[in-house]
Amino acid sequence: MIRLIGKAGRVAAIAGALMLASCSKAPDPAAAHRKEFSIGWSIYAGWMPWPYAQQAGIVKKWADKYGIKINVVQVNDYVESINQYTAGKFDGVTVTNMDALTIPAAGGKDTSAIIVGDYSNGNDGILLKGADRLAAIKGRQVYLVELSVSHYLLARGLEIAGLKPTDVRTVNTSDADIVGAFGSPGATAAVAWNPQLSVMKAQPGVKQLFSSAQIPGEILDLLAVDTATLRANPDLGKALTGIWYETVALMQRQDAEGKAARAAMAKLSGATPESFDGQLSTTHLYADPKAAVAATVDPALVKTMTQVRDFSFSKGLFKGASSADAVGIAFPGGKTLGDPQRVTLRFDDSFMKLAADGKL
Structure with a gap:
């Protein structure tokens, strides 16, 4: 999207x-x-x-x-x-x-x-590499389009996981660049929407650990x-x-x-x-x-x-x-x-x- x-x-x-x-x-x-x-x-x-x-x-x-x-x-x-x-x-x-x-x-x-x-209802998601729980996002750089619904989704996910916005650092990334940026070895956390979300989720070692389906409406x-x-x-x-x-x-x-x-x-x-x-x-x-x-x-x-x-x-x-x-x-x-x-x-x-x- x-x-x-x-x-x-x-x-x-x-x-x-x-x-x-x-x-x-x-x-x-x-x-x-x-x-x-x-x-x-x-x-x-x-x-x-x-x-x-x-x-x-x-x-x-x-x-x-x-x-x-x-x-x-x-x-x-x-x-x-x-x-x-x-x-x-x-x-x-x-x-x-x-x-x-x-x-x-x-x-x-x-x-x-x-x-x-x-x-x-799941078109937006938070992705992590090498993790099984959203709590593992703490201390990571998160690639996303800042000040967008992706940023809002991240804030809600952190809140539900008991974390604070200051527990992560966001990296502003355009929709055109986010798939490539997340493909680099140093990028281990991202928030995206479809169709980019589906492409990123298919990368090896990537798991979606929070999505808009968890905050319906x-x-x-x-x-x-x-x-x-x-x-x-x-x-x-x-x-x-x-x-x-x-x-x-x-x-x-x-x-x-x-x-x-x-x-x-x-x-x-x-x-x-x-x-x-x-x-x-x-x-x-x-x-x-x-x-x-x-x-x-x-x-x-x-x-x-x-x-x-x-x-x-x-x-x-x-x-x-x-x-x-x-x-x-x-x-x-x-x-x-x-x-x-x-x-x-x-x-x-x-x-x-x-x-x-x-x-x-």
């Missing part, structure tokens, strides 16, 4: 943003009623329905229904896709819950997560949309939600059409059908919109986002903030985490509810 934010990328993304963004519900003048929109995506098993839907005509079908045009645009670098969204080039982007919080939201861009698509993969654009153009949210659930329903099927859809997604991601199916097996897809709504209204989401924002604040990702409460996060039912006057990340279940009720 290509879901990374290096330190330099985060600094660049956040540096020009203002923490004191208004959270007024008045529509942004720049987000007037429009007919054409762009959504950025990057390669990850749980996000491959988007390019497939475009290829298969499902995007056009739903866009035509609402009289709009939707461009689904691949960005090879995940951090760049978020940067472009934050800068206004895209109206929406595929993004993790942590990255939605720490880049656009922390930078003052009011963002709504309208589709909770999946959670990593904490690493979420979302479709996030600019809130002002969404309010001025609610049909965009309806079309995107329709696209998502039609495509995911197709890829879940075990008949020839479902198999063909998954094979096409595998090809679009540069994987074999077998490898792609393996990545899907460690991705908990919310294929049923009712399940996605239930996950979004579950109090566990507030707990998860509390852990995520506290970790993010501790790493200095809320630039200039004096506390973790500086960035407000809104949940269905009126619950707010942090400053209610500075809400810039919203979990909006309204469009998923329309899908669940068959009202799209």
